[in-house]
Amino acid sequence: MDERHTGRTTRDGIRIHEKADFAGMHAAGKLAAEILDDVSEHVFVGQTTAAIDRFITDRVEAAGATSATIGYKGYQHASCISVNHVVCHGIPGDKRLKDGDILNIDVTVIVDGWYGDTSRMYVAGNLSRKSERLIQVTHDALFRGIEAVKPGNTFGDIGHAIQTYVEAQRMSVVRDFCGHGLGRVFHAPPNVLHYGRPGTGPVLEEGMFFTIEPMVNLGRPETKVLADDWTAVTRDKSLSAQFEHSIGVTADGCEIFTLSPAGTFHPTYTTG
Numbered sequence: 001m002d003e004r005h006t007g008r009t010t011r012d013g014i015r016i017h018e019k020a021d022f023a024g025m026h027a028a029g030k031l032a033a034e035i036l037d038d039v040s041e042h043v044f045v046g047q048t049t050a051a052i053d054r055f056i057t058d059r060v061e062a063a064g065a066t067s068a069t070i071g072y073k074g075y076q077h078a079s080c081i082s083v084n085h086v087v088c089h090g091i092p093g094d095k096r097l098k099d100g101d102i103l104n105i106d107v108t109v110i111v112d113g114w115y116g117d118t119s120r121m122y123v124a125g126n127l128s129r130k131s132e133r134l135i136q137v138t139h140d141a142l143f144r145g146i147e148a149v150k151p152g153n154t155f156g157d158i159g160h161a162i163q164t165y166v167e168a169q170r171m172s173v174v175r176d177f178c179g180h181g182l183g184r185v186f187h188a189p190p191n192v193l194h195y196g197r198p199g200t201g202p203v204l205e206e207g208m209f210f211t212i213e214p215m216v217n218l219g220r221p222e223t224k225v226l227a228d229d230w231t232a233v234t235r236d237k238s239l240s241a242q243f244e245h246s247i248g249v250t251a252d253g254c255e256i257f258t259l260s261p262a263g264t265f266h267p268t269y270t271t272g
C-alpha cells in the first residue's frame with residue numbers, strides 16, 4: 001500500500017498520521033534544526049542576509065535534502081530572514097546587518113518526503129534590553145503554546161495560552177499569519193492561530209503534525225506586506241520576533257521534531 005495513504009483525515013481536514021510517520025518528521029526536523037544551529041556563526045555585524053541564505057542553501061544540498069521554499073509560490077530562497085520590524089517572509093538580500101539588529105531565520109527542508117519547518121531569533125552585535133525582552137517573551141510564548149498540546153485540548157487552547165501570556169507582558173500577537181499542519185506537505189489544515197478562546201477550534205488528536213510559530217510585536221499587531229509581495233512588516237514599525245517548532249501530538253502530549261541538537265534554540269546572545 002502507498003504509505004501516503006495510510007492514516008485518516010478528521011472532519012476538519014486534519015491528517016492523522018501513523019506512529020511510524022513520527023520517525024520521518026524527526027529526521028526532517030533534525031536537519032532543519034541543525035542548520036539553524038550551524039548558521040549562528042554566520043550572523044554578525046556587516047554580514048549580508050544573502051550570505052546567510054547561501055550557507056543554508058549549501059547545507060541543505062550537502063545533506064542530500066531539498067529546500068521546501070525554493071520554488072514555493074515563486075519564492076527563490078532557502079530561508080526567510082526577517083530583520084527588526086520585519087514580521088516574517090523577509091527576503092535575503094545585500095543589506096548588511098548592523099549592531100543590535102535582531103533577526104528571525106526560518107528554514108524548511110524536505111527529507112524523504114517529510115517537511116521540517118523551524119525558525120528562531122539571532123542577534124548581530126549587542127542586544128538592547130527591549131529586544132532581549134521581546135525575544136524572551138516570544139520564545140516563552142511558543143513554549144506556553146506547546147505545553148497546551150495534548151489530546152482532548154483544542155487549537156483554541158494553544159492560541160489562548162500564547163495570547164494571554166504575550167498580552168500580560170504588554171506586547172501583541174500578530175493575527176495575520178499563523179502556524180499550519182504539515183507532514184508530507186508544507187502547509188495543510190488546520191490554521192494554527194496564536195490567539196483564541198479556550199475550548200474553541202478542532203480537538204487535538206494523537207498523530208496530528210503541525211507548527212506553532214507565534215510572531216510577537218513590541219507595538220501594535222497590525223502588519224502590511226511590501227511591494228515585493230513577500231516581506232511582512234509591522235505597520236507601526238515596532239520590533240517583531242518569532243520562534244517556530246514543528247511538533248507531533250502523542251498520547252499524552254507532544255514530541256518536538258525540530259529540537260536543537262546543540263541546545264541553542266534560545267539565542268545565547270553571543271555577538272560577532
Ligand code: MF3
Nearest residue numbers: 069072075080089106108117
Ligand atoms: N517557513 C514559513 C512557514 O513557517 C513559510 C515560508 S514560505 C516562503 O510557514 F515561501 F516564504 F519561504
Ligand code: CO
Nearest residue numbers: 117211213244
Ligand atoms: Co511554518
Ligand code: CO
Nearest residue numbers: 106117118244
Ligand atoms: Co517556517
